[in-house]
Amino acid sequence: MEAAAEGTTTISPQLAARAERHDLLTLGIEEEYLLVDAVEPRGVETVEAVLDEVPEELRPGVQHEYLRSQIEVASPPQLELVGLYDAMVTLRTGLADAAERAGSRLLAVGCGPAAGPNTRLVDDPRYHRMRERFGDLSPGQGLCGTHVHVSIPDPETGVRVLNLLRPWLPTLQAAAANSPLFGGRDTGYASWRSMMWERWPTVGPTPYLRSHEHYLTLIADLEASGAMLDEGMLYWYARLSANYPTVEIRMGDVTPTLDDAILLAALARALVATLLHEVRSGTEGPEVSHPLLMAAHWRAAKDGLEGLGLDLATRETRPAWRLLRQLVDYVRPELERHGDLQMVTVLLDRLRSRGSGAARQRALLAKGTPVAGVVDWLARTTRGEM
Template sequence: MTTATEGTAISPELAAKAEREDLLTLGVEEEYLLVDAVEPHAVEAVEKVFAEVPGELRDVVQHEYQRSQIEVAGPPQLELDDLAAALRRLRAGVADAAARAGARLLAVGTGPAAGPCIRIVDDPRYHRMREHFGDLSPGQGMCGTHVHVSIPDPETGVRVLNHLRPWLPVFQAATANSPLFAGHETGYASWRSMMWERWPTVGPTPYLRSHEHYLTLVADLQQSGAMLDEGMLYWYARLSAHYPTVEIRMGDVMPTTDDAVLLAALTRALVATLLHEVRAGVEAPDVPHPLLMAAHWRAAHDGLEGLNIDMATRQPRPAWRLLRQLFDYVRPELDRHGDLATVTLLMGRLREHGTGAARQRALLARGGSVADVVTWLAAATRGEDATSSI
């Protein structure tokens, strides 16, 4: 929910190279849950963890809404290897800080184990939100992934948002990583998604006529009281308020760096592909809002291992086939950005091991406990379980 920083500004050298080679930069924000060092439940440890964060990471680590959460915002990158290295460094650095503070860092959508009610961070903005909206964030914290991809200008960005709408349910399915909540199986691959939808501005991006239309809707929503500031525009894709990017933000935080890098690369390739459509004057399909809502619900329920809606035929299809269809669609841009080999490898790993939700369920099916799931998540988050094989 924070709006303080959405990654750091791109360096002039990187911006010049991106413009010269007509490439898109990307950045990733990740929210994490803090749990006790021994027990599996969330703890109000964020201030203690902040005190232990190394000085070189302070500028890219920030508070989130609840005291059991912490967020990192990696710098924009051109090379996928640089993005992966930055995320690994951030995860390891914050995990080490958490350990020194008597906690563990989990990349998980919401708290798997039952535990005490967690208070919000002592911040004036968060107090205003709590007073205005009441108890819309129960539990131990909700943690997501946000991917930023550069765009040339806001008007083009709005048209990209229109083209993105049909593709986002399959991204949501691929990021599902919260089947457990408060100690029990929810029946959903992403229970965080269902909790998150309680907020009044959460949902698919509407079909937008122009950037002016976008700004008018933002102003109208603020006037209505449905959001207190532009940072509370929680559409699944939006324009960044601070940087020239589109921000895709409907997914759970994923357990491993590999998962995050795969999502980021596919997102950039999709935005790059859609930019060609926009420049060619191709109109985005105006998919009915109720159908998008149904597809996002299906993604939260089934994850990648079940079904989702093929927007072209409006028929249910295996979600993995839809993700493979997306891969084939964006393959030329994956190749042009130098990401094809890496993404092919990571797609294979995802196919073999499944989403975070599937991996958690597999551990339980083998007789593991919720505490075992938390232990695995802590290892995966730190990169100590590099293969993500359980």
């Protein structure tokens, strides 16, 4: 969900000039988290108390989410992955500390793993209008995702990048999968959040766009249809930011570790940078059919990184890990050019050895760990203790 404005802070003139001078792209991360009781694994409506405990210096990067058991952070734009990592460590740790002072715990997880009552909306006029029009499309304690912003030169170019991004996004979604549990049981999906999220009328793959004018026309038509209140409710898997000169890739579940989040952000930036070269060379990109894209995203939600994914170039299923390696190989020159290749190689190896968030939760369950123990693990991992 979005509040009236996105949380990513404005880029400084110095950083913008440096990026332009070296033809590099800036990036930023938004993460949504679940708040659970300090002892029990259920979600709790403590967002206002948590916000009261957030240190003053962190408040520009922290905001409400849709439900009172959720909270969101946004990094400032960065050029270097180390700077992004440091900014997100500060935000995660500071917010986890604030949550504990407010009698709750912070979880980086796609949806509520444990059973518990549905939580109420944040008292915001926009959210009340959403509930009035769309009803209870977000049951439970909250749906929490990761969004990555990557700078683009202009909206027209951004639209062409969106067209080229479409076949790659299921692979990123699979790598982010981190919500196998809901209401105290294994759902059979690596990302159950993805399945619940698709209830909203504007959630889905970005359509193939003819121009920026076409993009704006679709937004106006969707608003006129009643399917969304405003541009903030354009929940396509990739879109243009309404407030900043960026492409926003709505990656999938929030990941349990910052290692995973930084890896996916780096791949997203390298992918956008690679596709910008394609745009400048006149490549239009394949018009992959909407049903096939939906099938690929369903497969990503079902299997995550440890199963099969749909290769949209060949229309064949392949191991999801092979598709991720294929993406890394494709964007390798831009990983090198942005100075990210070494860190990405390390983080990719860690993800391979540890498994996705969904796989790690299931590994705990297989050892006999109860759901409450999985929640304990998520709280420690969110803080960077695991």
